[in-house]
Amino acid sequence: MTTDTQWPLWEVFTQKKQGAPHEHAGSVHAVDKEMALQNARDVYSRRNEAISLWVVPTEAITASTPEDMGSFFDPANDKAYRHPNFFKTPGAKF
Amino acid sequence: MSIKNLTEEELEKRFHDRIEKGEIIEPKDWMPERYRKQLIRMMSQHAHSEVVGMLPEGNWITRAPSLRRKAVLLAKVQDEGGHGLYIYCGTETLGISREEMLDGFLTGKAKYSSIFNYPTLNWADMGAIGWLVDGAAIVNQTVLAKCSYGPYSRAMVRICKEENFHHKQGYEILATMMKGTDAQKQMAQDAINRFWWPSLMMFGPSDKDSPNSGDLLKWKVKLFSNDELRQRFIDRTVPQAENIGIKLPDPLLKWNEAKGHYDHGDINWEEFYNVINGRGPCNKQRMKQRRDAHINGEWVRDAVVAHEEKKKSEKVAA
């Protein structure tokens, strides 16, 4: 070994309570999965903030770019019928 | 409209429009190089401060006077490590690695908060740090939680939640000591006498001498000037001091009805610049401790990478 590093970066997702989605909490440095999980536990759940953790190598994440913003998301703008409040349901309770 | 076709100037204008509208900038968004650089400078400095900040309090973990205080102090110093970590990770989204940041820090190129170059001489200093130093940090960080850069702002939101416990435990230490023996009262007063002025310096140079403030305010990284935040801190802290009967060591500290603020004496900026530039009481010691930790950890960091590579090559072979 010649170059000293701070190890690769992992993204951490925490689930706050049962049934809730896993949300991005931050990141940690770790060499292997087990270490990433343990570090995530020690860094992002010191106050019982999580009941479940996911760790993902940062380099494994593909993200949309700001340039995609128009072509990716605008086409959904005119599809109001995907939302329940688009529909008129006179008098009925849902 | 694709941003690929825009000129640098048009991009910069769009960026400023977004800032003006109060939009949040995310890592992959276009940003002026100076914005990126200033953020890296400011955020890494902030992260280094958290990590160096572990040392003055870490000093007292082994000597804490009760088991409850020992546990609280350990948890608090640990949080500071966590805060450093959140901010380092936030800074990494700007395209700089933690190695590079540490290199800047350990070679002395990057600065950290001058407050941590003061020694902790008695147990009441744990109270003074929690109440004054973390109190000042909260004033700063509550505002930073609304700054224009998403990862920084999110790290600050998380930190502010945790920092409140730090602030209160510090005040509790002092409040308890002020109700205690004469020796305890003296210790508490001594701690405040030493930490009051340095904690005012934490907000940075006076506005007229703050070189980076202009840009940072324009970009909404900073939302208030150094002096405004310092004033906010003083206004908040004076009544808390009165509440436990501790004296703040500034004879000119007085409520100004017309301004609706406390007036205060002049800060010794000569001391501030000396401490920032390496001539404080503990600069050398703090840097040595951080360097030693880094150097002594190198074989550990190397070993786990070597182990992981072995595991990977075994997998390939199998």
Place this chain on the structure above:
Amino acid sequence: MPTFEKMINKNDLVTYCLRIADTSLILGQRLGEWCGHGPILEEDIALTNISLDCIGQARGFYTYAAALEGTGKTEDDLAYLRDEREFQNLLIAEQPNGDFGQTIMRQFLVSAFQYYFFEELKNSKDKTIAALAEKSQKEVSYHLRHSSAWVIRLGDGTDESKKRMEKAIDELWMYTGDMFDMDETDATLIKESIAVDTKKIKQLWENKIREVFAEASLTVPENIFMMSGSREGKHTENLGFILAEMQSLHRAHPGAEW
């Protein structure tokens, strides 16, 4: 009115709790020395977490010991106002941190012991001890998981890390026998189904050490002379310094509240 027999039992019970508390406190104190000096920020935070668990365990067992004594003492009286010869922590807990490898090795050897120890103690007939053991066992499971992974990484890492881990074993192994020693206090309480018969867990501990050392390509020492003495308060010279530092402020202000 308590019978004479029950009185003896009570003293044994207090001693037993103090031993567990002392070990956790001294180990926690040692780990606390790492705070701010770890090899990487993440690990700094991890070691502090273990330290915090240890101090929590100590507080639980001290508080119970103080209640059993019934003389109005507090957890702090027990932690801060007893001398070197009164402390009965396991000798291994007071050994110096050394380098990170030695700290991890000490943690692994102790955590593996505590894992099986608390697992057994969960069945104690004394309900308070059983509850404290259950809480501690959860924490120790994590300490064991953490330290085993590190022993494997460092044992099977670079030549240098392997050498350092071998040196750590060499430094610490002689104190592992002390963990399993038993005296009359143990015997009395085992009869009452309150304490752990360490003979029952010794094999489990050894198996665990062998399993992890094998994966770490480290060798388990054979036929090493074992130091003992913790149950008589016969310590290495390390403990005196640990206590001097830990107790100095508390003792300088008798009766003060903090």
